Amino acid sequence: MLFLRYENFKQYTRWYPITTAVLAIQLIMYVWMEFAGGTKNIETLVRFGALVNDSPYSGEYWRYLASMFLHSGFDHLLFNSFSLFVFAPPLERMLGKWKYMLFYLGSGFIANLATILFYKGPDTIVSVGASGAIYGVFAAYLFIFLFFRKALDKQSSSTIITIVVVGFIYTFLIPQVNYYAHIGGFIGGFLLFTPLLRRR
Numbered sequence: 001m002l003f004l005r006y007e008n009f010k011q012y013t014r015w016y017p018i019t020t021a022v023l024a025i026q027l028i029m030y031v032w033m034e035f036a037g038g039t040k041n042i043e044t045l046v047r048f049g050a051l052v053n054d055s056p057y058s059g060e061y062w063r064y065l066a067s068m069f070l071h072s073g074f075d076h077l078l079f080n081s082f083s084l085f086v087f088a089p090p091l092e093r094m095l096g097k098w099k100y101m102l103f104y105l106g107s108g109f110i111a112n113l114a115t116i117l118f119y120k121g122p123d124t125i126v127s128v129g130a131s132g133a134i135y136g137v138f139a140a141y142l143f144i145f146l147f148f149r150k151a152l153d154k155q156s157s158s159t160i161i162t163i164v165v166v167g168f169i170y171t172f173l174i175p176q177v178n179y180y181a182h183i184g185g186f187i188g189g190f191l192l193f194t195p196l197l198r199r200r
Helices: 009-015 017-035 042-048 063-069 074-095 097-118 131-147 154-173 179-198
Strands: none
Touching: 009 017, 009 074, 017 042, 017 063, 017 074, 017 097, 063 097, 074 097, 074 131, 074 179, 097 131, 097 179, 131 154, 131 179, 154 179
């Protein structure tokens, strides 16, 4: 089973350095923002790097990456951190740390780019969170399921289908979810995984 985490702290940090770094940065930024105005305060989110679809912020491309490490509320941080903690390690081991870092950041960047390009509503979007990149991770596992299913055990295959289906149900049923980022990250992850896997 790919998604059972049995490592101790030392093993986890040594085997999955990129995932560990992402989790640590997310936690540090959360604590910092709580003391700087609160993680649900719009002004604080924007000041620290939230993605905003209005000018001049939409042209500040550093936000396309910075916003991936910010979260609005402890429940938001906990859910995304748990998803990364469980699902990211096998992919990092498979690709190697540097290719995984490129994959993760690339998926998140595409997720945020999709938000800016395709949202045409009247409201201003202030978006934070790792979920766009996490959906890229889910897409990579779907790629493996579709094209390398024999390499997976039955439990892992079932888990992959479950997380993809539940993930998209969650995307469209829960209010205030940035479904542009989820869909964009998913498509981006699927497309990025192919060349990175071939060059492994």
